[in-house]
Amino acid sequence: MFNNADFGEYGPLEAFSRDKILRQFNTNVIGLLDVTKVVLPHFRQNKKGIIINISSIGGKMTFPLGTLYHGTKFAVEGISESLYYEVGQFGGQVKIVEPGMIATDFSGRSFDFSNDESMTEYQNIVGALMTAMPSMAQNASPANTVAEIIFEAATDGKNQLRYTAGEDAKTLMANRQQYDDAIFLGGIKSQFGL
Structure with missing residues (x-):
């Protein structure tokens, strides 16, 4: 099973309506849980199955104004x-694919500011x-690049x-693994001129 539904809400938390907050979590988290729950009985019965969830490096570190998106990741x-x-x-497996920036139209149709x-x-x-x-x-x-990593995760x-x-x-x-919070977060702030 491959969970890939995703979009990104960015902006100051105060600027979001409750509906937009729920939309972000319903798509990126609740949808993933609902789909996964449906296939688990099949996996249990067959004593095997692979779940591949698309996360993001945004599930391990953050960028400014990504409170909602990063929260879901x-x-x-x-x-x-x-x-x-x-x-x-x-006998089941779970795999997480963590892409960085990918040349798609994410910043167009999948990005809501x-x-x-x-x-x-x-x-x-x-x-x-x-x-x-x-x-x-x-x-x-x-x-x-992501497609190749997904294939690797599914078949390796x-x-x-x-x-x-x-x-x-x-x-x-x-x-992120090498530096403590002060150094890493300071580097992100510097990158954004903050």
């Missing part, structure tokens, strides 16, 4: 890791994110939980 990480133990009891310009305290960080987005997209990996026969997709993702994840 951290949830996918936790759900997947805990489910790994459960399905392992009957909310802002309230009357909240002037946030406008500096909003401007910094909007300025940084195009340069971040320049280092995006081609979509086939390993009991491996996490697969990182994209060179930017590998670099950022290595940095």
Whole structure:
């Protein structure tokens, strides 16, 4: 089973309506849980099955104004890791694919930005994110990079939980593991001019 439904709500948390908050979590978390729950009886009966959940490096680290999106991706990480133990009891597997920036239209149709310009305290960080987005997209990996990692996860026969997709993702994840919060978060702030 392959869970890939996803979109990203970005912006100051205060700028989101409750409906948008629920939409983000319903799509990225509740939908994943609902679909997974439906296939688990089949996997139990057959004593096998692989669940591949698309997370993101955004489930292990964050960027400014991604409170909702990153919250859902951290949830996918936790759900997947805990489910790994459960399905392992009957021969099932869980795999998490963690892409970085991928050359798709995510920033178009799958990206929803909310802002309230009357909240002037946030406008500096909003401007910094909007300025940084195009340069971040320049280092995006081609979509086939993720497809190859998904295929690897589905067919490699390993009991491996996490697969990182994209060179930017590998670099950022290595940095996140290497540095403490002060250094890593300081680097992100510096990248965004904050």
